[in-house]
Amino acid sequence: MRVRSARRTVSSRSVARSAAAVVIAASALAACGSEAETSGDEFAFAVVVEQSGPFAAYGAEVVAGVKAAVKDVNARGDLDVTLKPKFYDCQSDQAICVSQVRTAVTADKMPVVLGPTVSVTTLPTAEVTQQLDVPHLVFSVVPQLTEDYTNTYRWAASNHDNARASVDYVVGERKAERVAIVHANTEIGQAAAEDQIAALEEYDQKAVAEVAHDPGQKDYTSQLLKLKNADPDVILSTESDPSDVASLLRQSKELGIEATWVGADIAGATKLAGDAATGYVTYSPWYADNAEDENAAELAEKLKAEGADNPSWVGAVTYDATLGLAEVVGQGNVSKDDIAKGLDELADFKGTAVPSWSFGAKDHDGLDSPTFAEWDGTRYRTVWRP
């Protein structure tokens, strides 16, 4: 009896000690508040991006794009207010991204949010901004971002549009008759492949081969042999990882596959692939070294100056998005409702990276189709602009 009583005492002491420990440590949260940082002559906005963690390379692009654009806009001085971005590092972690967006909107009272960049972090943050009714500028290509939410404004072409445009280019423009599709088993890869198959059907064509692989796979021999046996004219790729693109291009060349590869522009892929990338056709809103884009070199330099070592379309469209936001703010729209209204009315906005961005009350995709360019071994050359 005494033993049971003693055990019970020990047990309740253990729970009590644990609970006390929990409460004391949790109370530290109370001291961790933030303050709004906007004053009358400043317009502060939130940039929630992956500045550290596995997606930090994308985050660096966004940071560079915002900083370069803010520097230009503020130097121009034609706004009544000074733009003041506040950067929130969400560490490439879904839970932290969600938390940072909540902090930005509820504690710091930010009227608009930019970022994050990849779909796995952007989708949950879009849920948050939708519920908090704050306009949200996004760069991820996942179609659901603008299909399922009314507060998001995409500064890129969606996966749907990219996939359709790639088939238009391959079948409509290049007149390819035997098209194969390669994709990773990722959300973007699978969805893009489905879109491409649907678009091919509209041309009364069927993919001669559809090959899936795991992201980050090292040896693609089995997939490439299947492709080789199908003997395609063009291989449509929906890869989003530069090392996957490079491995596929290199191993494809080693196996003697002569079909032209067409895929999304992924920063660093051509450098990793080396000679095997020559002739690779990509689609993207912007190319840093496009010989036929007069703004490209200057914008690339600006992005480099702000920390983007290898500027890609992510930094460039972020630059345009920030200019677009400045345009809306310049019309006197500084509250979240007014900013949303201003973005809804932002039609044929002349960007630096992209010639024209157009939004509408029911169309929150600012760009409908990408530019197609071929890598000649040293730089890109535009081959088709829909």
Added chain:
Amino acid sequence: MSDVLERVNATAVRYRTGWVPAVVAFAIIGLPVVVTDPAQRFLMGYVAIVCILSVSLHVLMGMAGQFSLGQAAIFGSGAYASAWFVLETGASVILALVVAAVVGVLVGCVMGTVAARTTELYLALATLAFGFVAESLVRNSETLGGAQGLRGFDYHVFGQSLLEPVALYWCAAAVLLLAMAIAASVRRGRLGRALMALRDGPVAARSVGIDTRVVQLLVFAVSGAFIAMAGALYPAYALTVDPSVFSIDLTLVVLTAAAVAGVRSMPSVLVLTIAMTVFRHQSQSWGLASYVLLIYGVLVVLMLRFMPEGIAGIGARITRWATRNGGDAS
């Protein structure tokens, strides 16, 4: 005489610790009053969710000595089970927690079955594989939203939406307290003694009649239920659930807390889990966001090198030192 002394001692202990539950209750209720910002309140809920994971780790590793990396698989299974159940039925989060717990017990039992046939490194690898299998299954399941996952669910309890951060906090705190109470109860019961025997010497445990396979199955089932319930609440915080929920990142954070705190001490593990979760979320304020994982890694290495028993071992060391010195003096 000795009975009297024991009764006096027990009364003194009750007197010394009697105020603790009252303070704890006051603080738990008072915390949402002190913290008014919704983002911080959501963070409180998230911290409680991660703490539930820590308690499960304390039971599995601290009490039973079973080194598992399969927490992510059960956490994700619980998250998907609850989100799917709420989407399909519109039921209360309480029912969703029950469903998730059942799923957690089932997955835990499967892991326990594997655990009975493997040891140490192979056990860690086998349990880690569960996460990859589960992620792959979910990614290819249209019912579970495929690679995009599930969204648009409405978590609610007693008519109150969990979109209200205080409601999420209460729910998570209630599950956490339940998990803590069960863990403490297990510790003082026959199962607890069997678990510790399994931890300290499986062969010796078998020699005194403990069926270690059943005990392993039970501990994986119990901790599986806790983990799945934590997972069940996660979608209410993140508002989406996708295959990334099976990522091992969260498991590693909790494992780090356990390694630094000393996994055998529930209070230490909980304090470290709270501190590390809050630190990670607030690290940008101190300019340390880029170094969080580095700091975690260094902490683990230092603790394993200099204090293998973790922070909880400091008290034991002091006690041993005092006893030794006291003994020498006498």
